[in-house]
Amino acid sequence: MPPKVSIIIPVYNVEAYLDQCVQSVLNQTLKEIEIILVDDESPDHCPAMCDEYAKQDSRVKVIHKKNCGLGFARNSGLDVATGEYVAFVDSDDFIAPDMMRTLYHTAIQYGADEVRSGVIFYEDGKETVRHDVDKITVFRGKEEVKRFVLDYLGPAPEEYRDCKYMMSVWLALHSRKVIEENRIRFTSERQTLSEDMVFGMELFPKLDCAVCIPNGFYYYRKNTQSLTHQFSWEKYKQQETLFKAVRERLDIAYTKEEYWLHYLRMKFLYMRNCIRQAFSINASFWERRKLAKAMLRDEVWYDLFTEYPYFQLPRVKRIYFFLAKHKMTSFLFFITKMMKYRSLKAN
Secondary structure, eight states, rough: OOOOEEEEEEEEOHHHHHHHHHHHHHTTTTOOOEEEEEEEESSSHHHHHHHHHHHHTTTTEEOOOOOOOOOHHHHHHHHOOOSSSSEOOOOOOOOTTTTHHHHHHHHHHHSSSSEEEEEEEEEEEEEEEOSSSSEEEESSSSSHHHHHHHHHHHHTTSSSSSSSSOOOSSSSEHHHHHHHHHHOOOOOOHHEEEEHHHHHHHHHOSSSEEEEEEEEEEEEOOTTSSSSEEEEEEEHHHHHHHHHHHHHHHHHHOOHHHHHHHHHHHHHHHHHHHHHTTTTTTOOOOHHHHHHHHHSSSSSGHHHHHOOOOOSSSSSHHHHHHHHHTTTTHHHHHHHHHHHHHHHHHH
């Protein structure tokens, strides 16, 4: 019989973390799984480690391939997966023993194409749990799934959270049947910045039932020094490609009237992340301020600043939006520091 879940783990330069990741998957209480390790031409000892895991456990498959990045590594795993459902785990993270069993049994119970859980942010041994829902929440039928998809893209203006549902594929089980019937694959994060968002915008409109559960099973290892959290003009410009790719997929499934405010709320989140990164670079205050002002003058934010009803946002975000719209970067710098301080104090 085919496995119940195929777990795809792209591997690149994570020698220090790989064993914890793989052992957490091997020790799942759901035993009917296959584990697909995709060695993306890792330059360390990871390729040999992957081969050793395959020798020790017949459920492990190993793919060695030329380096093409995270998105394409996941595609290589999808190409050989045989499970009823598919899960993705990043190789510097790890998962709780009951994750796959809980998600799989929830999928069977509700006849779901997608089951999503909470996440545990893990940093220096400290754990912070994020729950997207407080109780099991079922989206059944095209209209309810549409509501889920648009809130996943970006919540309504009055919502405080910029992300109502985490923009990540590794929190979930995904129906392999839906993925394969619709020939869905990841784009390259080297082109579109967020391969998860593009994948979700292509997959989710095809679902008949999605379920969110409050439990946190996935341990996401936070590393503020990683490239994900650092500013570069190359990554900044990739946002244009991302926004275009997301809109192309939205235009297939929805009318502009249905998705427009959700799409702009997503852009607001990305704009805020850019400003935060600009103010975090190792430079003088005036250089950071100059960088932030240059970004805010970029045409990529024109529709956000001219069409979004920012006056409906919660107070702090409303003030932030006003300052950004009017390029008041000195004030933005201080409100960014204040918001960061409040976040640290809350944790």
